Amino acid sequence: MSLAKWTVGLLAGMSMLALAAPADAGEVRVTVAEYSAKTGPYFEEVKKEFEAANPGITIKYEVVPWDVLLQKLTTDITAGTNADLSIIGTRWLIDFVQQDVAEPLDSYIKPEFKDRFIDTFLSPSIMDGHTYGLPIAASARAMYYNKELFEKAGIAKPPATWTELQEDARKIKAIGAFGFGLQGKEIETDVYYYYAMWSQGTEILNKDGTSGLSTPGALEAAKLYKSMVDEGLTEPGVTSNNREDVQNLFKQGKVGMMITAPFLSNQIKEEAPNLKYGVAAIPAGPTGARGTYGVTDSIIMFKNSKNKDEAWKLLDFLFTKEQRAKFTQGEGFLPVNKEEAKMDYYVNNADLAAFTALLPDARFAPVIPGWEEIAQITSDAMQKIYLGSAKPEDALKEAADKANAVLKKK
Amino acid sequence: MQSRIMPYLLTLPSLLLAAVVIFWPVWDLIQISTHDVNRFGQLREFSGLANFTELFADPDFVAALWRTGLWTVLVVGGALLLSIPVAMILNMDFYGRGLARVIIMLPWAVSLTMTAVVWRWALNGESGMLNSALMKLGLISQNIQWLASAETAFPMQVLIGILVTVPFTTTIFLGGLSSIPDDLYEAAALEGATPFQQFREITFPLLKPFINIAIVLNTIYVFNSFPIIWVMTQGGPANSTDILVTHLYKLAFRIGKLGEASAVSLVMFAILLVFTMIYVRLAMREQRA
Numbered sequence: 198m199s200l201a202k203w204t205v206g207l208l209a210g211m212s213m214l215a216l217a218a219p220a221d222a223g224e225v226r227v228t229v230a231e232y233s234a235k236t237g238p239y240f241e242e243v244k245k246e247f248e249a250a251n252p253g254i255t256i257k258y259e260v261v262p263w264d265v266l267l268q269k270l271t272t273d274i275t276a277g278t279n280a281d282l283s284i285i286g287t288r289w290l291i292d293f294v295q296q297d298v299a300e301p302l303d304s305y306i307k308p309e310f311k312d313r314f315i316d317t318f319l320s321p322s323i324m325d326g327h328t329y330g331l332p333i334a335a336s337a338r339a340m341y342y343n344k345e346l347f348e349k350a351g352i353a354k355p356p357a358t359w360t361e362l363q364e365d366a367r368k369i370k371a372i373g374a375f376g377f378g379l380q381g382k383e384i385e386t387d388v389y390y391y392y393a394m395w396s397q398g399t400e401i402l403n404k405d406g407t408s409g410l411s412t413p414g415a416l417e418a419a420k421l422y423k424s425m426v427d428e429g430l431t432e433p434g435v436t437s438n439n440r441e442d443v444q445n446l447f448k449q450g451k452v453g454m455m456i457t458a459p460f461l462s463n464q465i466k467e468e469a470p471n472l473k474y475g476v477a478a479i480p481a482g483p484t485g486a487r488g489t490y491g492v493t494d495s496i497i498m499f500k501n502s503k504n505k506d507e508a509w510k511l512l513d514f515l516f517t518k519e520q521r522a523k524f525t526q527g528e529g530f531l532p533v534n535k536e537e538a539k540m541d542y543y544v545n546n547a548d549l550a551a552f553t554a555l556l557p558d559a560r561f562a563p564v565i566p567g568w569e570e571i572a573q574i575t576s577d578a579m580q581k582i583y584l585g586s587a588k589p590e591d592a593l594k595e596a597a598d599k600a601n602a603v604l605k606k607k
Numbered sequence: 608m609q610s611r612i613m614p615y616l617l618t619l620p621s622l623l624l625a626a627v628v629i630f631w632p633v634w635d636l637i638q639i640s641t642h643d644v645n646r647f648g649q650l651r652e653f654s655g656l657a658n659f660t661e662l663f664a665d666p667d668f669v670a671a672l673w674r675t676g677l678w679t680v681l682v683v684g685g686a687l688l689l690s691i692p693v694a695m696i697l698n699m700d701f702y703g704r705g706l707a708r709v710i711i712m713l714p715w716a717v718s719l720t721m722t723a724v725v726w727r728w729a730l731n732g733e734s735g736m737l738n739s740a741l742m743k744l745g746l747i748s749q750n751i752q753w754l755a756s757a758e759t760a761f762p763m764q765v766l767i768g769i770l771v772t773v774p775f776t777t778t779i780f781l782g783g784l785s786s787i788p789d790d791l792y793e794a795a796a797l798e799g800a801t802p803f804q805q806f807r808e809i810t811f812p813l814l815k816p817f818i819n820i821a822i823v824l825n826t827i828y829v830f831n832s833f834p835i836i837w838v839m840t841q842g843g844p845a846n847s848t849d850i851l852v853t854h855l856y857k858l859a860f861r862i863g864k865l866g867e868a869s870a871v872s873l874v875m876f877a878i879l880l881v882f883t884m885i886y887v888r889l890a891m892r893e894q895r896a
Binding site for chain 1: 645646647648649731732733734750752753754755756760840841843844845846847857859860861862863864865
């Protein structure tokens with residue numbers, strides 16, 4: 198082989214390496230959960246702006262629907278092919294931390310950065326004093342009510358207690374609509390039950406760490422829902438309706454009241470702009486106790502990431518006020534950034550004000566391993582109760598035993 | 608000598624392929640199912656058959672096991688019963704046969720998940736098509752909540768299962784029917800055999816090998832079929848429509864018990880293996896006799 202050919206070959210090889218190298222070194226892969234049709238386009242926009250401002254770093258997304266996110270992460274991590282960053286449900290974080298796949302971010306977080314966040318939303322991502330994730334999305338639940346149905350039924354204001362809610366539901370039933378939309382299928386079926394349970398002063402976990410499902414308060418709450426199902430105060434076929442189904446009924450004006458997240462406002466604006474609705478607090482129990490469900494999703498960095506510094510740059514960019522505002526407003530979440538929360542959009546928004554007013558009563562999913570299993574056990578028990586295939590006492594007792602077994606295992 | 612090794616040499620490439628795509632995952636499953644594993648599939652200490660005993664102590668698993676049997680028998684049986692007459696009609700010469708064949712085959716062309724999604728909408732209690740159709744026909748006076756309980760949801764799932772299994776089964780039978788020579792029927796007709804006698808004495812016996820194939824293949828597909836039940840009810844309410852695959856999926860990817868999920872997977876594999884071996888042996892013995 199002649200020398201010329203050698204050089205050509207070598208040069209070709211080197212240029213290939215040169216081409217390949219930066220793509221590898223500065224590439225940040227991100228697994229993104231698809232919250233809505235706006236998620237993908239938003240992150241593409243981020244990619245454009247970020248890459249223009251940070252030459253040498255490229256971003257690659259894997260946009261995954263929520264339903265299969267945990268499955269994808271499980272298989273990716275098992276195979277060692279996970280991305281550098283991923284959005285996860287904060288309730289899964291403890292598993293990621295315990296299995297040592299999440300990178301603590303403390304060394305990157307400057308006081309200035311930490312100060313951007315509203316504490317309520319950052320704290321669920323902190324474990325044993327280390328920050329393992331940043332709240333990319335935050336949400337809470339409040340009660341939506343249909344003003345037109347309320348007017349027709351002669352109800353002056355949204356119910357403040359569950360007893361009032363029952364009476365209002367009867368009045369709404371009398372005019373031929375469904376009083377209270379009760380979710381009985383798929384994700385968050387258990388959460389829908391906790392609203393009633395928290396108002397009885399019962400928590401998911403008792404102080405001694407056992408399941409709260411066997412307490413009198415839990416039984417009271419289950420009986421309340423069951424009696425409403427039996428009395429026809431809810432929509433029929435509760436166990437065939439997931440959150441979206443109930444929301445659809447609400448958008449169609451068939452349901453008087455339902456409890457759900459702020460994103461319903463965005464959906465109504467687009468799909469049912471003529472619907473007259475209001476947002477109110479979740480009703481309180483006899484002692485005045487009430488609770489809403491607070492949720493955050495975290496974006497985490499994986500321990501095996503090879504481009505941690507680049508990945509951090511992206512995180513820093515994502516959590517600037519402008520980026521946060523664009524994302525949060527598009528998806529209909531609550532602001533996690535202090536400066537962002539002061540923007541007119543949030544301050545002058547009556548719907549969102551109702552949600553933020555409930556934040557002091559917000560409960561986040563307890564940080565325990567096996568939480569998903571306990572949620573599943575609770576949902577199953579609720580379905581049995583709604584269907585009438587088990588008495589509330591028996592179903593709750595069985596669920597509490599199962600949950601306690603899960604809790605003890607760890 | 609060479610001729611004795613030759614067959615093995617010739618099957619070696621496909622055996623290697625099978626080893627990679629079948630034996631290796633099965634080996635992996637055995638590993639996972641006999642160890643204590645974390646939710647990301649990393650193995651911890653060896654735990655013997657603990658995952659299996661835990662499984663059989665779980666009433667939800669046992670219920671799902673029986674329901675899978677019921678589901679498979681009903682769907683495969685229903686599809687067979689429906690497909691034989693359909694195939695015989697489509698085998699006859701009539702005007703528009705091509706169109707009729709296309710219509711029968713269409714459900715096959717649509718992805719199973721899409722079919723299930725469409726049915727989920729159609730069966731929606733308040734805004735579903737089925738309820739409004741039945742209402743207009745005057746057959747029901749108030750909406751039926753199809754998916755709210757297993758009593759209505761599971762039979763509907765079986766019906767949809769049958770619907771999507773018919774095209775494939777019909778195709779097999781059409782192939783079988785076209786291999787039966789026409790002169791057999793002509794001769795039988797000359798001898799005065801009624802159409803039913805012709806079916807019993809000619810069509811059915813000659814179709815038998817095809818029926819056997821249809822049973823084995825359909826059983827394997829239906830036993831493992833995930834989308835219909837998952838999309839419509841996710842095995843709910845309260846696990847009352849769970850079959851083994853949906854139970855497995857929940858165990859693995861919702862709850863993160865990969866060890867038990869692998870055990871379910873192996874149980875399913877064993878059941879299908881045993882079924883296929885017994886069935887093929889029985890069918891072959893019958894053919895030889």
